[in-house]
């Protein structure tokens with residue numbers, strides 16, 4: 356059973372879409388009604404209003420990661436060094452700029468379409484909460500500046516503590532290119548706009564299988580869709596659906612807690628706007644306030660799925676609620692008496708590179724896919740929409756030429772080694788970070804194992 360808090364968020368608009376019944380036809384069928392599926396549908400329709408687009412969502416739009424995330428709309432600037440290593444400097448610069456523009460585009464779209472997603476363009480703070488974390492972003496900041504990208508400003512320690520509302524943040528850098536949103540309101544708002552544009556949406560209609568012919572036929576339990584093109588936008592579910600993707604992502608939980616309303620205490624702490632705060636761990640702690648005066652805190656990298664199977668615990672209260680609450684009180688001792696309203700978690704699709712990848716299934720021009728956002732997709736899914744809509748429309752542009760469209764750029768080991776290895780590395784990172792929090796020297800073996808997870812680049816949330 357989904358936590359009540361989540362269910363309430365998804366039903367807040369009181370709008371239900373029908374389930375698919377009988378045989379339907381469409382130009383494009385999109386499977387998955389999260390940010391990727393909805394942005395792809397909207398951006399494609401904006402460019403060609405004559406196209407008949409249909410979305411099949413297995414549950415409710417937003418029931419996946421899109422309706423339950425931490426709402427931190429972030430960019431790829433903190434991952435610039437990895438981008439440059441993978442794709443070269445020119446493409447890395449373009450992608451950082453595009454990710455910064457995406458934040459603006461999402462805010463503009465919400466304003467124009469009357470989506471009250473609680474969009475607050477107040478930036479983000481990457482902080483250090485122990486001495487070992489101080490300066491970890493220095494190399495990326497130097498590289499960004501050398502390339503003319505003014506993504507960050509280093510703040511004096513007192514200012515970091517003031518703006519983040521917590522003296523636990525010892526140092527940090529600030530970027531204005533970030534926002535926070537209420538995630539479910541964003542995804543449900545996109546769904547409303549998509550329907551108003553004439554995009555047909557069917558919920559509680561999981562795709563069971565499809566035939567890849569021309570035209571292709573997608574089957575659900577009570578109907579079918581005959582379409583010219585198909586987009587698979589099912590995020591973490593892709594690994595269980597297609598054998599070739601089973602090792603392209605590791606499915607891992609991100610866990611969240613949220614407090615009761617405590618606006619006065621938050622105001623006294625100094626956390627007065629919509630800034631998001633992320634520390635510099637491998638699996639970062641991230642937090643933000645909400646406009647109605649709550650604090651929410653999350654952490655990725657907790658529960659790993661075995662193979663492509665989606666564990667039921669991903670749809671329940673977080674088993675990590677206790678340790679997240681302790682972390683929240685560590686940042687905000689003044690909130691110790693404020694009750695926790697809810698906890699939950701959900702599946703993230705961690706790719707080997709830490710970046711999403713897009714492509715054509717088995718090389719077929721009419722079957723596209725995109726996933727692998729690695730726990731940081733609220734902003735980047737807008738870019739996913741730019742990529743997939745460009746591919747759908749057969750455009751020749753920076754998006755269709757981008758190396759992001761070349762499919763997975765790496766694979767995890769097969770099971771059971773992936774599951775065992777992931778847990779081994781996660782536990783080593785936990786020991787290492789506990790030692791660093793206590794100003795102790797971590798074990799060498801834990802440092803070495805921790806580097807395996809860091810190989811894909813810092814500042815990932817899952």
Ligand SMILES: Cc1cc2nc3c(=O)[nH]c(=O)nc-3n(C[C@H](O)[C@H](O)[C@H](O)COP(=O)(O)OP(=O)(O)OC[C@H]3O[C@@H](n4cnc5c(N)ncnc54)[C@H](O)[C@@H]3O)c2cc1C
Pocket residue numbers: 386387388389390391392411412413414415416417418419420421422423424425426427428429560561562563588589590591592608609610611653699700701702703726728729730731732733734735736816
């Ligand atoms: C707890 C949590 C916190 C997070 N916090 C942040 C954050 O603060 N900032 C950030 O940038 N990112 C965050 N993320 C990641 C971000 O939410 C995702 O990257 C993003 O939402 C991915 O969107 P999507 O549309 O690709 O996938 P999803 O939103 O997961 O959508 C996939 C959809 O496919 C549907 N589906 C699956 N199988 C089928 C089928 N057979 N037929 C039809 N439909 C199907 C699912 O029901 C689901 O709705 C977080 C993720 C989690 C889980």
